[in-house]
Amino acid sequence: MSAAVTEAHTGSSAPQGALAPSRADDRSLRDGAFGHARALSCRECGHEIALGPHYACPECFGPLEVAYDFPLVTREQIAAGPRNIWRYQPLLPVPTDITESPSTEPGFTRLLRADNLARELCLERLWVKDDSTNPTNSFKDRVVACALSAARELGAKVFACPSTGNLANAVAAAGARAGIKTVVFIPSDLERPKQVNSAIYTENLVAVNGTYDDVNRLASEIAGEEEGWAFVNVNVRPFYAEGSKTLGFEIAEQLGWRLPDQVVIPVASGSQLTKVEKGFRELIALGLVEDKPYKIFGAQATGCSPVATAYKGGTDAIRPVKPDTIAKSLAIGNPADGIYVLDICRRTGGAVEDVSDDEVRAGILLLARTEGIFTETAGGTTVACLKKLVETGQLDPTQETVVINTGMGLKTLDAVGGAVGPAATIDPSYAAFSATGIA
Numbered sequence: 001m002s003a004a005v006t007e008a009h010t011g012s013s014a015p016q017g018a019l020a021p022s023r024a025d026d027r028s029l030r031d032g033a034f035g036h037a038r039a040l041s042c043r044e045c046g047h048e049i050a051l052g053p054h055y056a057c058p059e060c061f062g063p064l065e066v067a068y069d070f071p072l073v074t075r076e077q078i079a080a081g082p083r084n085i086w087r088y089q090p091l092l093p094v095p096t097d098i099t100e101s102p103s104t105e106p107g108f109t110r111l112l113r114a115d116n117l118a119r120e121l122c123l124e125r126l127w128v129k130d131d132s133t134n135p136t137n138s139f140k141d142r143v144v145a146c147a148l149s150a151a152r153e154l155g156a157k158v159f160a161c162p163s164t165g166n167l168a169n170a171v172a173a174a175g176a177r178a179g180i181k182t183v184v185f186i187p188s189d190l191e192r193p194k195q196v197n198s199a200i201y202t203e204n205l206v207a208v209n210g211t212y213d214d215v216n217r218l219a220s221e222i223a224g225e226e227e228g229w230a231f232v233n234v235n236v237r238p239f240y241a242e243g244s245k246t247l248g249f250e251i252a253e254q255l256g257w258r259l260p261d262q263v264v265i266p267v268a269s270g271s272q273l274t275k276v277e278k279g280f281r282e283l284i285a286l287g288l289v290e291d292k293p294y295k296i297f298g299a300q301a302t303g304c305s306p307v308a309t310a311y312k313g314g315t316d317a318i319r320p321v322k323p324d325t326i327a328k329s330l331a332i333g334n335p336a337d338g339i340y341v342l343d344i345c346r347r348t349g350g351a352v353e354d355v356s357d358d359e360v361r362a363g364i365l366l367l368a369r370t371e372g373i374f375t376e377t378a379g380g381t382t383v384a385c386l387k388k389l390v391e392t393g394q395l396d397p398t399q400e401t402v403v404i405n406t407g408m409g410l411k412t413l414d415a416v417g418g419a420v421g422p423a424a425t426i427d428p429s430y431a432a433f434s435a436t437g438i439a
Contacts, residue, residue: 029051029154032096033051034150034153034239035098037067038067040054040064040067040238041064041065041067042060043062043063044062047060048067049064051066053235053236054235054238055238066242068093075288084106085105085145085146086098086099086105086107093146093150095153101178103148103177104141104144104177106142107246109132109133109134109250111128111250111402113127116371122397123401124400125401126401127401128403129405130373132373132374132375132376132409136173138169138329138376138406138407139247140169140170140171141170141173143170143240143243144174146239146240146242147233148175148232149239150230150236151236152180154230156230157180158181158182158183158226158229159171159181160219161184161219162231163185163215164329165411166407166411167233168184168186168197169194169197169411171232172198172201172205176202181204183202183206184204184205184206185206185218186198186208186215187210187328188209190328191411192414193411194411194412197411211333213332213333213334220234233269241275244271244276245282247404251276251402252279259280259292259294261293261294261401262295262350262402263294263295263401263402264298264386264389264401264403264404265297265404266299266379266382266404266406267330267352268335268378269338270307272406273337273345274341276404277296294348295350295395296345297351297386298350298351298352299352299382300354301326301355301357302356303323303331304321304331304332306318306319306320306321306334306335306338307335307338307341308352308353310338310352311346316339316342318334318335318339320333320334326377326414351394353388355381359387360377360380363379363381363384364377364380366384374408375405375407375408375409376406376409377412379405379406380415382404
């Protein structure tokens with residue numbers, strides 16, 4: 001018995017990179033190199049090509065995504081797997097022996113019942129999916145693990161990425177663990193903690209004068225020129241993106257194999273949101289969860305909110321913007337998956353909202369002081385958008401809601417450093433303490 005589930009990926013439509021084309025094109029990959037993945041399928045025209053280092057359709061230049069012929073998968077089989085993303089190996093484009101390969105073993109992060117935050121926002125049932133506890137403290141460890149598997153199978157010599165920070169951290173750490181050369185490219189104005197968190201793992205950190213979109217264009221050029229380079233979010237992007245499905249898988253499993261009513265997800269390129277929703281649909285198709293309605297909401301910072309602007313304008317035309325926000329991990333002015341985010345949020349009855357930088361800071365403090373979770377600016381954006389969605393009546397406060405925290409606040413200390421500090425500086429005496437009025 002098998003269930004075939006095919007969905008297109010939402011990547012770029014640039015030309016293919018130069019990663020080991022002979023191995024991929026002559027089908028000399030080892031049997032089961034990509035598990036139950038069948039092909040790469042174009043989202044726009046449905047054309048399929050062989051699994052390999054490709055991300056644009058040769059027929060229409062549309063984005064490619066991994067298509068599968070899934071076997072029968074049971075809840076018991078998944079539960080018997082390791083407590084990381086490899087428990088979902090049958091649903092990912094990775095080999096059956098993936099657990100034997102060195103990796104940072106991300107995933108199966110905590111899903112916390114957020115009763116304090118729920119009361120603050122007048123919600124009945126709220127959960128925080130906290131991906132800040134991954135190996136490099138963001139959800140990017142998930143996607144990088146899948147990209148690294150593909151890079152190995154395709155014979156890559158260099159593991160690389162353009163990044164707004166978290167991805168660079170994850171690629172550098174995963175490459176070190178796997179013993180492969182890593183090169184990571186970042187905007188030169190990136191937060192200092194994120195730069196350090198990459199440079200500690202690799203000596204090949206390259207800072208580029210420009211925005212993330214400039215960095216991404218440079219990476220695409222290099223991928224087309226350099227032999228044997230695997231850029232996780234360029235020429236192995238279809239495999240990389242599948243890692244985000246595991247967020248959806250884990251949410252459902254941790255809720256007792258059921259889907260939540262509403263999910264709020266930050267939007268940068270938009271890939272994470274599209275893949276969480278794809279994960280939900282795959283679980284339904286495989287009979288692992290009950291088919292039920294759910295709503296998907298996207299969250300952006302106003303200083304880089306092209307998807308939210310298009311949503312509110314009732315259009316599919318996403319106009320690129322120059323980012324100007326403290327939420328640098330969301331600062332992608334030309335989001336590759338934006339049009340598909342719009343489709344999902346509209347189709348499910350959700351929305352795409354945006355909030356100011358001041359609201360982002362307030363969101364960080366709100367989550368920290370209600371649930372003891374220190375999130376980075378992306379999480380502050382998501383929590384602030386959750387608040388705004390409730391206040392504007394777009395999100396139903398009576399339905400079970402999950403908000404995704406994608407990263408650790410220690411990476412973006414500057415965002416809130418000026419807003420917090422000692423309540424008082426006193427002499428070491430009870431009288432001085434008593435005068436503060438804290439007691």
